[in-house]
Amino acid sequence: MGNSSSMLTQYDIEEVQEHCNHAFSQQEIVSLYNRFCQLDRSSGGFVSADEFMSVPEFAVNPLAQRLLRMVDGLNFKEFVAFLSAFSPRTTPRQKIEFIFKVYDLDCNGKATFDDILSILRDLTGSFMSEQQRQKVLAHVFEEAGYSPDSSLGLSDFIKIFGNSELKMEVEVPID
Structure with missing residues (x-):
């Protein structure tokens, strides 16, 4: 899971689900992983601030610079945990x-x-x-x-x- 070119195992998916308090289904985690891999252009297993800024919706957000301090350098598990705040399953x-x-x-x-x-x-x-x-x-x-x-x-x-x-x-x- 550390290298974005690897495949997610069932164990990885369940570990990420646990880490984000089951805010996402297994299918959603696989989709998020695919999106994470697209963002991680360097294939280093982390998404940089520049890579986040390549997402147009993120780049035009008036709070983008403030959010960048929260997302710069996230690995996949941290990326999903960050996004979990936007899940309908989050309290x-x-x-x-x-x-x-x-x-x-x-x-x-x-x-x-x-x-x-x-x-x-x-x-x-x-x-x-x-x-x-x-x-x-x-x-x-x-x-x-x-x-x-x-x-x-x-x-x-x-x-x-x-x-x-x-x-x-x-x-x-x-x-």
Whole structure:
């Protein structure tokens, strides 16, 4: 499984299923493996940031640069674990944990007002002024019971998003 030119065994498939908490069926894992091999142009068993950027949908995502820090150098098992956040079989809590990792820019276990504001800049671009972004975010923080000086941890994200219906799903085409 380390070399992308090898074939997946039944054991490999079951190991990957276990690693991603059964977010994907065996057929989906085989399809994901085929896609992984296409992305791994160097056949090194890892997908680089440049290889991820070759996917048009990924490249145009306003959060692509932030996601790259999470995906650069993933092997197949890690690749599937990353994608599992987008599986319909993933729990809302697992999706929230993924979202938190995107917002925790410095990986210190906290998302600050400035961390979230930075992502809001990426998402809104020139459609909002800096003053509008700050005002909107301050209002969101206030509505959730926090101040702009607050640092939000994973438990805060769970509290805020816990009752939300998160639509983070991607269908895996079966080859």
